[in-house]
Every structure is written in C-alpha cells, then in structure tokens.
Amino acid sequence: MSMPSDTTPKPRPRCxxxxxxxxxxxxxxxxxxxxxxxxxxxxxxxxxxxxRPVEDEDPEDQP
Ligand SMILES: [Zn+2]
Structure with missing residues (x-):
C-alpha cells in the first residue's frame, strides 16, 4: 500500500x-x-x- 509522504513539517511552537x-x-x-x-x-x-496553601486538602479530591 502506498503511504503518504512522511515529511509533514511540524508546526513550530510559539513563544x-x-x-x-x-x-x-x-x-x-x-x-x-x-x-x-x-x-x-x-x-x-x-x-x-x-x-491556597498546599497542605489545604480539598475534600472533593478524595474518592
Ligand atoms: Zn518570546
């Protein structure tokens, strides 16, 4: 089977x-x-x- 060209240029990320x-x-x-x-x-x-200190646990985060 024929594959398309694999030279698709990746878009450079922007700053x-x-x-x-x-x-x-x-x-x-x-x-x-x-x-x-x-x-x-x-x-x-x-x-x-x-x-919001890190040790402030959110009860919603518990299963
Ligand atoms: Zn920049």
Missing amino acids: PVCGRASEPAHRPFCSDRCKQVDLGRWLNGGYAIPG
Missing part, C-alpha cells in the same frame, strides 16, 4: 510570552529573556492560586 517562533535552545520560548519573563510571572503569582 507563549511574545508569540514568536520558539528556539530549540530555549523551548518553549524564543529566547532566554522570554523564559525569564515567564519565570517572573510565576514568581509574581501570575499563575499561582492566591491564598
């Missing part, structure tokens, strides 16, 4: 910070600077859930 094409050396970011920017967001609580 989540600035939207430019990511560089393999800095995946998924385009540069070390954007990596630091994203890290800064984490440290600043941009992605964190405020006021």
